[in-house]
Amino acid sequence: EIVMTQSPATLSVSPGERATVSCRASQSVGSKLAWYQHKPGQAPRLLIYGASTRATGIPARFSGSGSETDFTLTISSLQSEDFVIYYCQQYNEWWTFGQGTRVEIK
């Protein structure tokens, strides 16, 4: 099983600042990596697939990068609604998720 490890577990950022979430795969997944945003009480929302392609309707402040084993989700200027949990997910071999990163207000 490919294990996805996200860091940090919690990220404290001020509104308007940049947030960077990292995701590392235990083995190469190429570019088969997706990112999700999860607000408590709501369904997770697909943000990024193919490591860097924004899903339909996702604001440009969300961007993804990386390949093979190391990936990054960047939120360029945090809005109030962005202070939630983010997950990465690989789909190169079956489907596994990272443990999540909570972005909180500093």
Added chain:
Amino acid sequence: QLQLQESGPGLVKPSETLSLTCTVSGGSIRGSTDYWAWIRQPPGKGLEWIATIYYTGNTFYNPALQGRVTISVDTSKSLFSLNLSSVTAADTALYYCVRHKVFYYFDYWGQGALVTVSS
């Protein structure tokens, strides 16, 4: 707009079978690039893929749960279902039904159904 809605009992006794149904609306369950899946999230934990099905009936199961899980589809009713047998407290979770796009990522999610395993 595609919508998915989970339904089923919120409380299941240990050793019994958990059964959930997902009704798909606003789109076809027979899309050529669309698969359908169940994902769960235990309280305070991360997301775990459970199973995936194609409208033709082809199924794929998480090896960690294989043997206890069955996923099925009813295209005439535009729904798919999950059965998880011999449940324990560890199966207590929020269960999501999702569209498994191109067999890759999950782009449409239901709101989730909380299932508690308790006597």
